[in-house]
Amino acid sequence: MGTVRFENDHVAAILGFGDLQWGNILIFRVYFVEGLGHNLFSVGQFCDSDLEVPFRRNACFVRNLEGVDLLKGDRSTNLYTINLHEMASASPICLMARASSTKSWLWHQRLSHLNFDTINDLARNDLIVGLPKFKYHKEHICPSCEQGKSKRASH
Secondary structure, three states, rough: EEEOOOOOOOOOEEEEEEEEEEEOOOEEEEEEEEEOOOOEHHHHHHHHEEEEOEOOOOEEEEEOOOOOOOEEEEEEOOOEEEEHHHHHHHHOOOOOOEHHHHHHHHHHHOOOOOOOOHHHHHHOOOOOOOOOEEEEOOOOOOOHHHHHHHOOOOO
């Protein structure tokens, strides 16, 4: 599966991975490393979900694209750690980012003009391979759906 190299050049095996859920917090593909008392995930995993992670001298923050802090990590030596137990008790959150308008309409079309509530259910429950876990939203009426629901006028 792979290995992780630490600062002291020690190498440990990645034994597996899984999705970590704690209350409303959901983080995908978290690694379990042999002999390590913590699970590992990367900044890239947050960025792939349209979140940003700014770093400061003693802390890091996981924010949505509107700049709202979702998680806070503390720095000890050269490692930033996030204690999900503390975060969940302080304020439960959901890391399901909102999809861009372009992504929302792309998946609406790919799924044969399926309604957005159903697309959100499919994404939340991970029922379609390749469907990103976003909150999909409708900003306007789809012209094809509107035409499909229209009735012919009888003259």
